[in-house]
Amino acid sequence: MTAAPTPTAKATATPLVDMRHIRVSFGGVHAVDDVSINLFPGEIVGLVGGNGAGKTSLTRVLSGARPADAGEIFIDGKPATISNPRDAKAYGIETIYQTLALADNVDASANMFLGREITTRVGTLDDSAMESATRTVMKRINPNFKRFKSPVVSLSGGQRQSVAIARAIYFNARILIMDEPTAALGPAETAQVRNLVTALKAAGIGIFLISHDIHDVFDLSDRISVMYHGRIVDTVDKASVTTDEVLGMIILGKKPGEVTSEQLATLRS
């Protein structure tokens, strides 16, 4: 698979992110095998696939958690070197990890500002300013969030997820990677996150959305990339496919045209 074809007007614009021929291997196993994918400003690209398809491994390259073994990354059309999470953040790439990646023993604001603390003029931590900012952001994401002083280990799954989301959006990210952002959330919070995603998109942020929930992906994404065994099966416009066709790609690893009717039938049954 070469670089995904981009639809209509976007073809002329510079992609926000352009990952080319990315390869990640773990001891001989190719978790990501020659994958190319791109993302435009204000666009949501859904990344779907079964367990072990390589979705998370691919995005971890972009967030600097696990540098690629081969391939190139272009940000705004310029080659970018991302060898650790600090590099990624410098490019405005923020990630909501599936594991949330929270420091369990410190509170919400310490997590939100982890690695980017607000300091006073003399260089000490300005906890009050950080807590104040956290309260403001939380009002937007999860107005019910009250436990600002508790270590996040004692928070519920939904509250922890709120903290992870708050951390990702506070620092004016330009590129957002959301790995199962609503996995631990109830219906109300999920709706809140969906609204947030739509608002971020409207603000021109590019979003990679990883989800097991195909309906989530269909509702929010502009394009959908399907991964299968470390490769991209196809990247399609949401408008041009049905959920069944995407499901077929996820499970069989083949494009809609390549799927026989018997295979589709077994899928449905």
Place this chain on the structure above:
Amino acid sequence: MTQATGVVDQPTADTRRSIRSLLASTEVDTRLLGMVVALAVIWVGFNVLSGGLFLTARNLWNLSVQSSAVGIMATGMVLIIVSRNIDLSIGSILGFVGYTMVMVQAIWIPTTLGLGFGQPYTWIVALAVGLVLGALIGGLQGWIIAYLKVPAFIVTLGGLLVWRGLVFEYQSGQTIAPVDKTFGLLGGGPTGSIGDVGSWAFGLLACVGIAATLVAGRRRRRKYGFPLRPLWAEVAIGIVGSAVVLGAVWVANSYFWPESLAAQYAQQHNITVPPGGLNIPTGIAYPVFIMIGVTLVMTFIATRLKFGRYVFAIGGNPEAAELGGINTRRTIMLTFVLMGVLAAISGAIQSARLNAGVTSLGTQNELDVIAAAVIGGTSFSGGIGTIPGAVLGAVVMQSLRSGMILLRVDSPIQDIVVGVVLVGAVGLDTVIRRRSSR
């Protein structure tokens, strides 16, 4: 968990609940409070058993000096253990660095460089050499641990052997003496203390400091509209804190110079000794001052600086800390640099106290220090621990040892008791923690 008080309590009895809410509104660390209570029990217990020998100015003063060497290092060990590492080499680093500092002042400056004894700069040079050496050794070990990813247990176990072995390379194991006069003051003793006026001045200054901290904290909270502590709680904390400080100063000043030393002093200064004997208040010893200073600085580092926050974040979840953008390797290496510096400070105090460089200096100190940190609430599973807790842990350890010496308990039995207390205290703490996190 300190913040858990408000969350876990089951309304069993009204009184228990009201005490808890009372405590909660003062926002005092309940673990630390528990340790203070335990310490009080130990002190009173030993005092009763020894027939009033424990709670004397003389014994408490000695206790403060003995605790300082271990307490200073325990503050660094907290950061090491919190970030899920361990340092077994500090006793040997202390020995090597301490011996080196004595070499500087007893041999290198006076003989090798031919500058003679008693130079005014000798003690500063010796101390500086020690601190730099401690930082370098800690940095080397920390670099191997953080960047080469060799387990801290192995690296510092190697360090324990290497640095102790190196001590013998200097003078083939001889004891060297004496230390410089000014350097010797670091070890404490009647002359190595600041006297009554200085101690009172320090005590009053500390009280002002406590009040200023409380006021500043309240002002900051108000500025951001955060909930305030009730005023009575602020006042109570201020009063209790000041009382403890002034009480400690009073005890230190109630310990007088030994008679012979006082008589010698009187002779030198042409003072006639009054009928009851000349009572010269000793005041707070320099090593205790150093310990207080180190505790304040380390608490500041641990709670007010990014570095401290990173140490705790790494301990809570190393992967998350890395993903959060923290330079985890550099942070880990720095904890070992700090530990090396603290071992050097402690080495200076201990060799000054002995007035000599000996090869056995600091042997098994790593065990006392680790025990102090752990008794003080530092958790081996990482991310949890406080500096004041560790210092208090050092005082608890030293109180047990010193109390048993007063009771003439044999040294092997002492070890058994300390061992049992260590495991018992940590076991109890683990059980309580598990219960409160449910």
